[in-house]
Amino acid sequence: MIVALPARAKLNLDLSVLRRLPDGMHELRSHVQAIELHDLLEVESAPKTELTITGFEVAKGSDNSVLKAQAALEAAAERALPAAFTLHKRIPPGSGLGGASSDAGAALRALAALYNLKQDLQPIASQVGADVTFFLNGGGALVEGAGERVTPIPSAAAWYAIAWPGIELSTAEVYRAWDEVKGEGPNDLRRAAARVEPKLEEFAVSLGPHWQMTGSGSAFFCRCPDRDSAMGAIANLACWTTVTVAV
Secondary structure, three states, X not given: OEEEXXXXXXXXXXXXXXXXXXXXXXXXXXXXXXXXXXXXXXXXXXXXXXXXXXXXXXXXXXXXXXXXXXXXXXXXXXXXXXXXXXXXXXXXXXXXXXXXXXXXXXXXXHHHHHOOOXXXXXXXXHHHOOOHHHHOOOOEEEEEEOOOEEEEEOOOOXXXXXXXXXXXXXXXXXXXXXXXXXXXXXXOOHHHHHHHOOHHHHHHHHHOOOOEEOOOOOOEEEEEOOHHHHHHHHOOOOOEEXXXXXX
């Protein structure tokens, strides 16, 4: 049996960093929305674990979020869960769109289905990564704490234009920069992201005031009333772009 799941991207419609926690993590508050843009994860049982990746290049070793999720679930289940993973990467890495965390959430759900596991996935997800808990269910949510407190809210029907400058940002580096420069505006991490990569500010200015950064960057989005408006918003951009809708 093969389990195939979409690992959907997300947008931070707003993002406030409240404080740095004693353990080095940061407390945040963000309204998050899952979107149609997605990676695709195919999983089937196998004698030993293998990971094949197509599309965008990402780490294939132990740093890959799919394998991290598998290891965390194996520890909770106290048994090996060997699987052959095929990950079709469509979400740009290091973009703030949550691709790695979504892949991890999909891996947890797929393995639980494949091996008929009864473990509560939520505490396991929070161990794997800050955004993984959100991706267990997706939709719209208010995310608080270090990402582990997820309160579902209705999804607002909306189209989005997305632009990515091809810059991969480290979330950890951006949060360390926030410790120095703090933030303002709808996304408290934009100033910090520009501190890590100054070219990001040039990109933001070129897009115009209606565009907003998601997550820790470097992708930006623009909310649009319909698909045609979203297509128009990206028509003249010389970078990776896509049009998507809230799900």
